Structure formats: structure tokens, C-alpha cells
Amino acid sequence: MAGFLHGLTTLYRKEIERHHNRPFLEAAMAACALVATARGHITFAHRTRIDQILETLDTLKVFDPHEGVDIFNVHAEQILEHPRDGRKRALRVIRRATKNPDTSRLLVQLCLAVSEMNDDTSLADQIEIVMLCDQIGVDSAELGLYVDSDPESIRQGDKLPPPRRMH
16 A cells, blocks of 8 residues: 555656646747747757757656657747747747746757757857847846847848857
């Protein structure tokens, strides 16, 4: 009987943890989708990094990785098919989970990790991450993302320097 109760308690705790972490899972996958779709397509490298994130972060390990990938795919498809509405939906999900500044910074770090998978950080990736920082109250300059370029050079497509990695 004690073994049964212990198993039941363990299962209950795991479900509570999943329930508590669900908003972060959804926000993380939405944020990753914003960055992964910034260039208009998703690469194998992006998908590899999503898998790594799902398998590495303790907060996300309580979920089946396929569940996270499915959430990512839904957001990515919405963004690619209907950019304005898809981005709005993703940002709404992200804002619900970023009441805490540490959570907000962690989401931006995940976005940087997804962006860096292609060995070059595109202007589109950086713009998407800086926009996300602005939306969730993270200072992009602290992360080495803000570049004081004049609007004309940005319009002409000058590449930004790669972001600094957070340690």
C-alpha cells in the first residue's frame, strides 16, 4: 500500500509541475517560432536547437519533447501563413508567461540560441529578438543586441554585428 501511495504522490507532483510549467513551454515555443521564421523559412538547424532546448532545460524536461515541437510547429505555421496574425498570437502567449523578468530574459536567451544555430545572425533575426525584448521588458542593449545604427543603414540592409553571448 505504501508503494502505491508513493507512486500516486509522485505522479501528482509531476502533473502539478507540468501544469505550473505549461505557460513557459508555450511561451518558449512561441518565442522560438518568432525567431526561426524571421527569414521566411525554418531550417533543420532551428529544429535541432528546439529539440536541444526541450531536452536540456529542467523546466521543459517534464514535457514530452513532441508536445513542445507540436506547439512550435503551430506557431511557426501561423506566422509563416499569416504573418501579422501569427505574430500577434505568439506575442500574446509570450506576454502571459513573462510576468517575471528572469523568465523574460530566459526566453530571449532561448531566442539567441535558436538564432545562432545558422552560424550567422541575420538582421531579420536580430530585429525579431530586439522587438521581442521591447515587448517583454528586456533591455536589448544589456544583451548586446542594440546597435545604434541610423535608420537609413538599417533600411539598406547593413548586417548587424553578431550578438554577444550571455554567460
